[in-house]
């Protein structure tokens with residue numbers, strides 16, 4: 001079968017294999033035929049020790065996406081970066097990034113700096129890439145640097161593929177109680193909600209609530225009671241995420257633990273301070289992860305504790321709060337949990353780039369069809 005070796009032969013790898021698409025000919029594939037032979041001449045000033053070129057690779061995904069790219073000549077770190085970006089693009093809608101490894105074709109154009117002896121200098125910068133999967137069709141990503149911020153990969157829609165600064169603290173999220181005013185679950189008839197389960201479970205879910213956290217002045221308690229027409233209501237300052245007791249709880253973002261202790265209604269409670277005066281709070285934990293205590297730095301996604309039923313809780317769940325400049329806000333709509341989107345002049349500039357890249361891609365594909373009979 002036509003393997004990636006074919007693509008590598010046609011499309012060329014790093015400098016030693018020649019370059020199919022030169023930076024001096026963006027989309028200029030008419031010249032492509034002349035580039036297929038031997039090493040590319042580097043058109044650099046003699047005193048310039050480095051030269052930057054655009055390299056295009058394409059081929060078939062066989063066993064693993066990443067390995068297929070490397071076989072075609074792509075640097076391993078670039079292959080991994082692209083795999084992560086495309087997995088993220090697949091994952092955000094279908095939660096099945098494995099589709100990337102099953103079959104299909106890939107195309108990647110990247111810019112690489114070389115020393116005069118042909119050594120690669122630094123990591124390649126992805127300009128444009130796409131992958132065609134059987135199940136999902138085509139996904140294209142574009143490298144772009146907005147006016148404010150670092151270069152990263154974007155979908156053609158202008159949505160970033162970089163992970164949001166803040167994530168939700170469980171791998172699988174099921175919300176049982178949303179942010180906002182709600183009836184107090186402890187003031188409802190028992191038959192409505194079922195008896196509180198914490199008394200019926202032992203070990204990990206023993207209620208360890210104390211006033212220590214409040215005494216430390218770190219937290220006000222999980223909600224403030226109010227009365228409405230005789231029924232008890234609470235302002236619910238966070239969201240309740242249901243998960244079995246013992247499920248790992250992950251730091252929503254990198255930061256410094258400012259408290260990890262039993263804390264009244266919160267039960268076993270953690271508070272983390274993040275950049276830009278944002279804090280997150282985790283309540284009702286069955287236990288803290290080893291080493292998690294006040295003053296310790298944690299990374300986004302690090303396990304900080306385990307879901308439990310301690311404190312004022314009617315069953316195993318995680319109470320999660322996001323506090324922005326002292327104000328509790330809804331974690332599910334907090335902008336920092338969303339992927340970045342290009343706007344205004346950046347979006348205009350980006351759209352132009354997308355059009356150029358797609359045009360170059362089309363021309364490239366047409367050229368390949370003529371010369372290789374179906375190589376993507």
Ligand SMILES: [Zn+2]
Pocket residue numbers: 177222236238239240318319320
């Ligand atoms: Zn809650």
